[in-house]
Amino acid sequence: MADQSTADQPIVSLNNVGKAYGPVVSLQDVSLEIGSNEIVGLIGDNGAGKSTLIKIMTGVETPTTGEVFIRGERVDFSNYSVQRAHELRIETVYQTSSLGTKQPLWRNFFVGRPLTNAFGFIKVREQKRISEQIMRETIGFRSAGIDVNTPVGRLSGGERQGVAIGRAMHFDSDLIVLDEPTVALALSEVEKVLNFIRSIKENGRSCIYIEHNIHHVHAVCDRLIVLDRGQLVLDCEAKSMTYTELTEFLRDLHFRGDHDTKVAS
Amino acid sequence: MQGKASPTNSGPGLIRRFFQLDGASIALVFVLLILIFMITAPKAFLGYRVYMSFMATVPPPLIIALGVTLVAVAGEMDLSFPSVVAAASFVFGIMFKQWDVTWIAFLCAIAVGAGMGLVNGLVVTLLGIPSLIATLAMLFLWGGLVTVLSGGIQLAIPDIYGTAMHSIFVGRIGGVFPAQMIWALLISAFIWMLLNRHRFGESLLFIGDNLEVARVVGINATREKIKLFTLSGTLAAMGGVLLTLETTAYFSSQGMGYLLTVIAAVFIGGTSIFGGSGKVVGTVFAAFIVTVIEAGLVASGIQGFWTRFFIGFVFILSVTANAIIEDPDKVPLVRMLRTKMPSR
Numbered sequence: 243m244a245d246q247s248t249a250d251q252p253i254v255s256l257n258n259v260g261k262a263y264g265p266v267v268s269l270q271d272v273s274l275e276i277g278s279n280e281i282v283g284l285i286g287d288n289g290a291g292k293s294t295l296i297k298i299m300t301g302v303e304t305p306t307t308g309e310v311f312i313r314g315e316r317v318d319f320s321n322y323s324v325q326r327a328h329e330l331r332i333e334t335v336y337q338t339s340s341l342g343t344k345q346p347l348w349r350n351f352f353v354g355r356p357l358t359n360a361f362g363f364i365k366v367r368e369q370k371r372i373s374e375q376i377m378r379e380t381i382g383f384r385s386a387g388i389d390v391n392t393p394v395g396r397l398s399g400g401e402r403q404g405v406a407i408g409r410a411m412h413f414d415s416d417l418i419v420l421d422e423p424t425v426a427l428a429l430s431e432v433e434k435v436l437n438f439i440r441s442i443k444e445n446g447r448s449c450i451y452i453e454h455n456i457h458h459v460h461a462v463c464d465r466l467i468v469l470d471r472g473q474l475v476l477d478c479e480a481k482s483m484t485y486t487e488l489t490e491f492l493r494d495l496h497f498r499g500d501h502d503t504k505v506a507s
Numbered sequence: 508m509q510g511k512a513s514p515t516n517s518g519p520g521l522i523r524r525f526f527q528l529d530g531a532s533i534a535l536v537f538v539l540l541i542l543i544f545m546i547t548a549p550k551a552f553l554g555y556r557v558y559m560s561f562m563a564t565v566p567p568p569l570i571i572a573l574g575v576t577l578v579a580v581a582g583e584m585d586l587s588f589p590s591v592v593a594a595a596s597f598v599f600g601i602m603f604k605q606w607d608v609t610w611i612a613f614l615c616a617i618a619v620g621a622g623m624g625l626v627n628g629l630v631v632t633l634l635g636i637p638s639l640i641a642t643l644a645m646l647f648l649w650g651g652l653v654t655v656l657s658g659g660i661q662l663a664i665p666d667i668y669g670t671a672m673h674s675i676f677v678g679r680i681g682g683v684f685p686a687q688m689i690w691a692l693l694i695s696a697f698i699w700m701l702l703n704r705h706r707f708g709e710s711l712l713f714i715g716d717n718l719e720v721a722r723v724v725g726i727n728a729t730r731e732k733i734k735l736f737t738l739s740g741t742l743a744a745m746g747g748v749l750l751t752l753e754t755t756a757y758f759s760s761q762g763m764g765y766l767l768t769v770i771a772a773v774f775i776g777g778t779s780i781f782g783g784s785g786k787v788v789g790t791v792f793a794a795f796i797v798t799v800i801e802a803g804l805v806a807s808g809i810q811g812f813w814t815r816f817f818i819g820f821v822f823i824l825s826v827t828a829n830a831i832i833e834d835p836d837k838v839p840l841v842r843m844l845r846t847k848m849p850s851r
Contacts, residue, residue, distance in 0.1 A: 302723065324725035340723055342716035344783040353713055354724030362706045 251314050252277050253417045253448055254299055254332070259308035260472075261294050268294045269305070270472040276417060276450060281443055283463035283480065284452045285492070290469040292452050296419050299450075300334045301327035328355065333415035335406040335423060343395035348373040350394050351409050376408045400431030407438045411445060418442055419450045424458055436462055456492065460485045470495050529703075530788025532832075533776055536825075537792045540799055548806035557806075559683055561798055563753060566691035567592075567746040568765045569794035572772040573698045574742035576790045579773055580702065581735055582715035582782025583638040587627055588743035588769065590649035592762030595620045595747035597653055600662040600757035609672040617744045623649055624740020628733035638736075654759045662757040677752045687749050692791075694745070699787040711735060715782030768797045771818055775825040779833055796821070 252275040261269040269291040276282055286292045297303035298310065301323045310317040312330050327333075334340065341350045348366070349356075351373045357365045373390045394402060403423045410418045420439065424432045439462050442449045453459045459466065460480060466488070468476035475495065483491070544552045551557045571588050578585045595616040602612035627645050631638045667673050678686045702708035710731045713721040721728050743762075751757055774780055775796060776789030800821060801814045827838060835841045 324723065328725065334723065336719075336723055340720060342713045342720050342783065344716045344779075345712055349709060349712070353709065353720075354726060356706050356709060358706055363700070363704050364706060364709065366704065 252311075253313060255311045256295075256299075257309045257311070259295075259298060259305045259310060261291075261298060261303065262306050268472050269298070271308070272469075272472075272474045273308075274467060274474060274477055276448055278416065278448055279443060279446055280464040281439065281449045281451055281462055282465045282467060283459035284450055284467050284469065285456065285459060286469035287496075289471075291472040292469055293421070294472075295469065296334065296421060296450070296452065299327075300324065300332055300419060324354070328413065328415075331414060331416040332419070333410035333413060333417070334419040334421065335403065335410060336421045340406050341394045341402055344393055346391045346393055347377070347388075347405065348390040350405060351376060351412070355413070372412070376412050377405075398431060399427045400434040403427075403435045404438055407442065411442070411447070415447065417448045417450065419452075421452050422454060423451075424453065424455060432458065456488060457485065460488060468492070468495070529699075530777065530786050530792055533786070533789045533792045533796070533825075537796050537799070540796060540803065544799065544803035544807065548803060548808075551806040552803070555683075557802065559685060561795060561802070562688040563677075563685040565794050565798050566685070566687040567750040567753070568769050568772065568797075569691050569746075569791060570694055570749065571743045571746040571765060572769045572776075572790050572794050573695060573787065574739035575769055575773045576776070576778050576785050576787060577698065577702060577708075577711060578638070578735060578739050579778045579780070580708075580715050580782060580785035581711040581732060582718070583631065583732065583735070585627065585638065585642045585736060585739045586766070586770075587623070587642040587645040587649055588739070588746075589762030589764075589766050590646050590653060591620050591623050591740050591743035592747035592750065592765065593757075593759050594623060594649055594653045595744035596751040596757040596761055597657050597662070597759070599748050599751055600664050601657070603664050603667060604662060609667070609670050613672065613748060616748050617741060620744020620747070621737050621741040624737040624743070625733065627740060628736030631736060632729045632732050650759070657757075657759060659759065661759075663755065664751070664757070665755050667752060667755050673752055676749060687753065690749070694742070695787060695791050702785055702787055707731065707734065712783060712785075715779075715784075717783070767815075767818065768794075771797050771822045774829070775822060777825075777829050777832075780826060780830065781833070781837070784833070793825075 255273075255275040257273055259269060259272045260267070268289075272291075272295065284292055284295070294303065298305050304319045304322070310319075312332070342353065345353070348370045352364075352369050357368055357372075359365065370390045377388075377390070388397065388401075394405065397405065403420075407418065407420070407423075423435050423439070427435065436458060439449060439451060451459065451463060463480045466476065466478055466480050466483070467474065468491070476491065541552065571592070575585055575588065598619045599612045599616040602608055602615060606612075623645075627638075627642055630636060630645065631641045634641070636644075674686070676687060676690060680686055680689075702711070710721065710726045710728075713724065713726055714728050714731060718728060746765075747762065750761065772794040773790055774793075776791070776793035777786035778784065778789065797818055800817055804814050804817060805811050830838050831841055835845065
């Protein structure tokens with residue numbers, strides 16, 4: 243759908259990226275690409291390095307080795323930050339921590355980049371108007387008793403993900419990173435979130451979707467990436483593997499892990 | 508009104524919305540207190556003089572409390588202000604006495620307060636010491652420094668009376684109304700705007716609400732906290748100068764009396780003890796409440812020693828009430844009672 247020139251160039255590409263926290267290596271030699279208008283599932287156990295990978299892409303952490311390119315341009319980590327990632331239209335929605343629960347919706351939509359006048363005062367009325375619009379049009383909120391002044395703490399888990407995704411789309415991100423958006427959600431809420439994810443692609447954007455539940459990943463993703471103990475062990479089209487094959491692959495990984503630990507100990 | 512109303516869009520909902528207005532519930536408590544004292548101490552509380560006296564004495568702790576309110580919003584604490592008050596008072600007093608300067612002395616005093624606040628902010632953020640402990644240490648450090656520099660002396664500056672600065676800051680408008688009250692209200696309005704309408708205030712709200720969220724949305728928490736403590740120090744210095752102007756004296760333990768009352772005012776006013784929300788209007792009323800309780804009890808014939816007990820009592824009561832309003836589950840006693848109660 244997008245024109246050819248941008249479709250050819252990956253939004254993000256990683257080249258042998260590694261990250262160590264002191265002696266603890268959490269990411270090792272990872273190379274991958276995220277193209278435009280695709281939903282990529284990122285799978286891996288706790289501690290596999292998923293979060294680290296995401297934090298490097300979005301400017302929260304700096305890698306110890308390797309390089310990152312965004313739309314073909316090499317990232318200079320000395321001035322790469324969350325703001326810079328936002329400018330490059332990369333947005334992250336963390337599983338629990340991307341909304342301030344005591345703060346109203348209108349603040350949460352714009353936090354980090356409020357609409358202000360020259361003196362830094364926030365244009366509250368305008369923020370409320372736009373928030374209202376995002377709620378109704380982009381994410382289709384219709385819950386009674388919720389308006390832009392409602393503190394986010396009073397929304398359900400699925401609604402919160404909707405707010406965060408709506409925010410990301412409003413700021414015109416090309417790549418939206420979702421960190422386990424369905425964790426701890428009721429089934430009906432999960433379906434809502436999966437629909438939010440589909441709407442990301444319908445809007446011509448890309449998404450990295452980190453998830454524990456393989457069923458959800460397989461249902462919505464175009465491509466799958468599996469991390470295991472800091473290393474990339476699988477990168478394939480989602481269609482090339484059935485759900486059962488994927489489950490078996492992951493189970494084998496798991497057993498390999500058990501075996502390794504036994505040998506080590 | 509319906510009997511069992513839903514929590515929204517009905518009578519009880521309206522009442523709840525009233526109590527969610529910035530400072531509304533605390534204003535109600537204030538009015539009640541005044542009414543009670545009008546009955547128990549009519550001689551004092553039915554005349555206007557006592558109110559003029561409140562408006563002369565409350566502004567310094569109120570202005571300090573405004574700074575501490577912002578600090579509390581960010582989930583931090585600043586206990587160093589009594590020493591900042593002393594330092595600012597000393598700088599102002601000694602410069603006036605030595606060189607007969609007023610505005611330069613004022614600017615220097617404010618700069619000293621800002622500098623101390625800046626150092627507090629650096630200690631909290633760069634050394635990573637929790638601010639409650641860090642600023643308690645700085646309370647001693649700054650306090651000790653001021654005592655050493657001043658040689659432990661006291662200063663009387665009666666000559667300040669009659670200067671332009673004295674009239675502008677603490678003069679009596681129309682012979683009765685204390686000018687410092689106007690300044691305190693102006694600063695309160697400014698702090699309200701800063702917290703509720705400025706991006707700096709929004710950063711503080713998110714830092715106090717959830718530091719991790721603040722980080723991932725790109726708020727530079729370190730920088731904002733340094734600014735925050737600097738502002739708190741500046742406001743404490745302003746309070747100190749007003750106090751020195753009003754009393755025309757400096758002594759090293761000058762600010763210590765404010766330690767309890769300022770902190771009490773902040774949290775009685777409804778600012779969250781958990782961070783992430785603050786009530787500037789609440790702080791304004793609560794600063795008066797603390798003083799009114801003190802004066803009211805004495806005027807009602809209760810022994811002066813009891814005042815601290817009552818302030819402590821009101822303090823713990825209102826902090827609990829505010830916590831229940833914010834989230835009942837954060838108060839273990841209420842949570843226990845709720846789980847034991849049969850669901851209706």
